[in-house]
Amino acid sequence: MIIKTNALVLRFYPFSNTSRVVSWMTPDLGRIVTLVKGSQRPRSLFLGQYDLFYTCELVLYRRERGSMHIARECAPIKVRPRLRRDWKAAATASYLAGLVSQAVPPEAPHEGIFSLLDAALDHLESGGSGSPFLFWFELQLLEQMGLAPRLRRCAACGAALASGPRRTEFAVARGGLLCPDCAGEDRENRARVGSDVLGMLAAWQQARAPQGPLNTRCTSRQRAAIETLLGGFLAYHLDVQPAGRRAALDVLARRVA
Numbered sequence: 001m002i003i004k005t006n007a008l009v010l011r012f013y014p015f016s017n018t019s020r021v022v023s024w025m026t027p028d029l030g031r032i033v034t035l036v037k038g039s040q041r042p043r044s045l046f047l048g049q050y051d052l053f054y055t056c057e058l059v060l061y062r063r064e065r066g067s068m069h070i071a072r073e074c075a076p077i078k079v080r081p082r083l084r085r086d087w088k089a090a091a092t093a094s095y096l097a098g099l100v101s102q103a104v105p106p107e108a109p110h111e112g113i114f115s116l117l118d119a120a121l122d123h124l125e126s127g128g129s130g131s132p133f134l135f136w137f138e139l140q141l142l143e144q145m146g147l148a149p150r151l152r153r154c155a156a157c158g159a160a161l162a163s164g165p166r167r168t169e170f171a172v173a174r175g176g177l178l179c180p181d182c183a184g185e186d187r188e189n190r191a192r193v194g195s196d197v198l199g200m201l202a203a204w205q206q207a208r209a210p211q212g213p214l215n216t217r218c219t220s221r222q223r224a225a226i227e228t229l230l231g232g233f234l235a236y237h238l239d240v241q242p243a244g245r246r247a248a249l250d251v252l253a254r255r256v257a
């Protein structure tokens with residue numbers, strides 16, 4: 001079956017001397033892998049038509065059996081040159097695309113995740129960056145996958161949590177904050193989280209556009225706390241050790257300093 005869809009290039013690698021395997025995020029088919037036959041031949045119609053972090057219009061032959069489809073035609077819609085020129089933007093984009101590659105199951109249509117990554121790469125292309133933006137993306141991806149940390153209600157019993165200045169028990173395995181009653185039980189895998197950090201997480205979780213987190217100023221202590229908390233949450237709930245996260249956060253922190 002021939003299908004036409006928008007598609008974001010997540011990664012690619014050689015299949016032979018002249019062909020490549022390309023991994024894409026699409027709204028209609030989810031995360032898919034295609035073979036691009038002959039793409040490295042000098043007169044290939046695919047030359048210059050796709051690259052890392054491009055959003056393309058892709059025509060593919062969809063194979064019902066087997067995991068690899070066949071790319072037939074491709075034309076770029078957004079090429080995002082900054083993401084190949086600016087090291088900080090490139091490191092962040094690599095991490096975001098890599099996280100989607102690792103965390104999103106294949107062949108499951110998900111328009112929301114496609115739109116999230118497309119908007120995030122647009123934001124990087126326009127010069128936006130910073131560790132709050134990266135954390136915002138992680139929270140939004142978790143939300144899209146139905147795994148958002150529970151910050152307003154107890155993750156164990158569902159009771160509404162009182163607000164105000166305090167430190168709160170965050171239970172990674174339970175999926176979020178615990179009320180005082182539930183916090184007294186099983187004490188494994190807990191983090192104590194300050195209300196300042198919780199306020200940032202809650203604000204980023206609610207911000208649907210990447211411009212929101214730009215106004216947040218994190219101290220290095222807050223940044224370190226959020227990095228550890230969200231890193232542990234991603235590892236536990238998505239079962240990934242996200243490649244490139246450390247590198248991207250190091251690069252971004254140096255710019256802030």
Ligand SMILES: [Zn+2]
Pocket residue numbers: 154155156157158159178179180181182183
């Ligand atoms: Zn509770």
